[in-house]
Amino acid sequence: xxxxxxxxxxxxxxxxxxxxxxxxxxxxxxxxxxxxxxxxxxxxxxxxxxxxxxxxxxxxxxxxxxxxxxxxxxxxxxxxxxxxxxxxxxxxxxxxxxxxxxxxxxxxxxxxxxxxxxxxxxxxxxxxxxxxxxxxxxxxxxxxxxxxxxxxxxxxxxxxxxxxxxxxxxxxxxxxxxxxxxxxxxxxxxxxxxxxxxxxxxxxxxxxxxxxxxxxxxxxxxxxxxxxxxxxxxxxxxxxxxxxxxxxxxxxxxxxxxxxxxxxxxxxxxxxxxxxxxxxxxxxxxxxxxxxxxxxxxxxxxxxxxxxxxxxxxxxxxxxxxxxxxxxxxxxxxxxxxxxxxxxxxxxxxxxxxxxxxxxxxxxxxxxxxxxxxxxxxxxxxxxxxxxxxxxxxxxxxxxxxxxxxxxxxxxxxxxxxxxxxxxxxxxxxxxxxxxxxxxx
Numbered sequence: 001x002x003x004x005x006x007x008x009x010x011x012x013x014x015x016x017x018x019x020x021x022x023x024x025x026x027x028x029x030x031x032x033x034x035x036x037x038x039x040x041x042x043x044x045x046x047x048x049x050x051x052x053x054x055x056x057x058x059x060x061x062x063x064x065x066x067x068x069x070x071x072x073x074x075x076x077x078x079x080x081x082x083x084x085x086x087x088x089x090x091x092x093x094x095x096x097x098x099x100x101x102x103x104x105x106x107x108x109x110x111x112x113x114x115x116x117x118x119x120x121x122x123x124x125x126x127x128x129x130x131x132x133x134x135x136x137x138x139x140x141x142x143x144x145x146x147x148x149x150x151x152x153x154x155x156x157x158x159x160x161x162x163x164x165x166x167x168x169x170x171x172x173x174x175x176x177x178x179x180x181x182x183x184x185x186x187x188x189x190x191x192x193x194x195x196x197x198x199x200x201x202x203x204x205x206x207x208x209x210x211x212x213x214x215x216x217x218x219x220x221x222x223x224x225x226x227x228x229x230x231x232x233x234x235x236x237x238x239x240x241x242x243x244x245x246x247x248x249x250x251x252x253x254x255x256x257x258x259x260x261x262x263x264x265x266x267x268x269x270x271x272x273x274x275x276x277x278x279x280x281x282x283x284x285x286x287x288x289x290x291x292x293x294x295x296x297x298x299x300x301x302x303x304x305x306x307x308x309x310x311x312x313x314x315x316x317x318x319x320x321x322x323x324x325x326x327x328x329x330x331x332x333x334x335x336x337x338x339x340x341x342x343x344x345x346x347x348x349x350x351x352x353x354x355x356x357x358x359x360x361x362x363x364x365x366x367x368x369x370x371x372x373x374x375x376x377x378x379x380x381x382x383x384x385x386x387x388x389x390x391x392x393x394x395x396x397x398x399x400x401x402x403x404x405x406x407x408x409x410x411x412x413x414x415x416x417x418x419x420x421x422x423x424x425x426x427x428x429x430x431x432x433x434x435x436x437x438x439x440x441x
Contacts, residue, residue, distance in 0.1 A: 035069075131160045
């Protein structure tokens with residue numbers, strides 16, 4: 001059986017809808033021990049929900065499948081969603097929620113029967129796969145007024161790609177008042193056991209009371225007609241959305257845990273990077289420096305003497321002082337000292353006035369100086385953007401993980417002195433990882 005067909009037949013959550021997820025994330029699907037993964041470039045998204053008839057979730061089994069997927073893809077930027085996740089990822093959990101479901105044979109709630117009937121008498125409801133001008137108008141109106149998370153905005157933005165995705169069965173359930181589209185739901189029929197409610201919008205410039213409820217009633221009818229057991233309503237997200245889902249009888253079915261983390265590259269990857277760096281040092285030198293010449297050009301080494309020993313309650317520490325800018329190097333001494341300690345803390349920023357002077361200098365390169373981006377390849381710049389800003393694009397927005405205020409790496413490389421470009425990007429990289437203190441630990 002085709003792997004995608006097998007996944008769809010045993011799907012449990014919307015993330016198991018492989019054609020839909022590939023359209024949203026831009027990644028390819030792969031299976032390892034019946035766990036579903038999506039991957040592209042250097043990122044990997046793990047779906048830790050076991051497929052139907054595949055037993056209960058277990059940390060040990062998921063970790064083994066994750067290790068296999070990492071070996072196959074070489075990914076370093078990782079995401080995972082599941083009913084639970086291994087304890088080692090506890091500090092990387094960004095969101096907890098619940099999936100809500102509604103049985104396909106659920107009746108219209110008694111207090112909604114009259115409003116739904118009146119709305120259906122007024123509206124024309126149809127189902128299409130074409131995203132036309134009226135849908136664009138409704139989407140723009142809804143997104144312009146609603147406060148939406150980045151992942152929800154990404155779903156709205158990629159609706160045309162969902163509809164056109166190969167192997168997917170995504171449809172638009174439309175409510176028309178005359179020739180005006182007043183409400184619409186995006187539904188995924190790709191999984192035989194259930195229909196997934198993806199997103200929905202209704203108009204406030206041309207409101208029709210209970211248009212959304214009328215569409216929910218029709219959605220249940222169509223789910224029954226398709227032979228589905230239930231409608232997957234998605235996550236609770238917030239109190240208002242949860243209240244609407246509960247109003248229709250939706251109930252939490254599965255726990256949802258989402259995490260993001262960075263996997264360390266394997267040792268052989270580190271070796272490749274170091275080899276590339278040493279090769280670049282030699283190749284980019286106009287003089288073709290030898291290893292001995294490179295070593296000879298390093299700063300003069302001096303013994304480090306400014307060291308004080310502190311002892312309290314049986315614990316010993318050392319504090320040392322250096323000049324911030326100095327023409328000699330203490331690297332050899334520091335290497336010997338660092339072998340004797342567990343943690344090293346470096347002094348952080350200067351006072352505000354001094355920092356302002358440093359910043360002004362860094363943003364004023366010498367006339368005629370070659371900017372740093374002129375000494376880098378496009379591939380190197382893109383790698384730097386990934387390291388500083390994290391994963392960006394459809395998958396990051398879909399998981400609400402994209403850094404909205406990400407710095408402009410290219411602008412810094414092009415308009416500042418080399419050292420300032422480096423230190424400002426390094427600071428930004430630390431900030432993205434949550435560092436707010438004044439030292440590097």
